[in-house]
Amino acid sequence: MSVAEPRRIVLFRHAKADWPQVSDHERPLADRGRKDAAVAGRKLADSGISLDLALCSTAARTRETWKLAVQELPQRPKTVYEERVYEASPGELIAVLNELPDDARNVIVIGHNPGIQGLADILPGRSEGDARERMGRRGFPAAAFAVLSFDGSWKSLEPGATTLIDCWAPTE
Template structure:
């Protein structure tokens, strides 16, 4: 990767979860969520982004989403299961991304709302084409993801420095 080539971050909300009598952290995916996670994986593959790393919440629904989605990618990136991603605010998510090793150029973060949507809105100082309008129109539903590009190191990631380049949701 050249110095001028931007880093990419994909912010991926877990797919639709079920509501059985378990703690929130242990909620599994619903049948629709399992289907949507696989479709989202194919859409992630269609982006052509060669992911170097995945940062995934430790919640059952995020781990299941990633397991189904990553199966659709041409290669499996290094996956780090991070407890701090569960119920994280946009600021807490930025702090985790600031710790990303500089040799990881393309990262997918699998997490939860409202943090994922909030982080997308906080980071995206600019947007290409109609991506911001599509995201606003469809909302950040379960299984949705946003693609952002950023110049510089992970340590310099802060509000407004990214460009929203793509958005996809199962309901779109």
């Protein structure tokens, strides 16, 4: 694959979590979160993006979100449970993405706010259609995702280097 081919990054916030008496890392999804995770998976499938790699936080709610969403995809990408995605800042997430091998073309990151939303805010230098306006109106609620595109190697990924192609959030 040539590094000139566009790459896709899907930034996916975990679905709505419950608040039982467990550590933050072990919080499970709420009933609504389980429903929204599956719907988000169907919306990802509808996007037509063939994902090569999933980087998922090790937190229970992100693992559960991904387990439900990936069942809706036509192909299951390789999944890596990455501790550095849990509670990561946008800069820390960029550092993780900068380490990806160039043969990974389309990657999804399943993580947490404020890092995922912050990354969705700073990576795009451009947007298609009304995607940025829609993301600005809705914010980045639980189970939302943004689809970004860029040219170049993963090492070249930095703020402003991508185009926001689309975003989706469940309805309240």
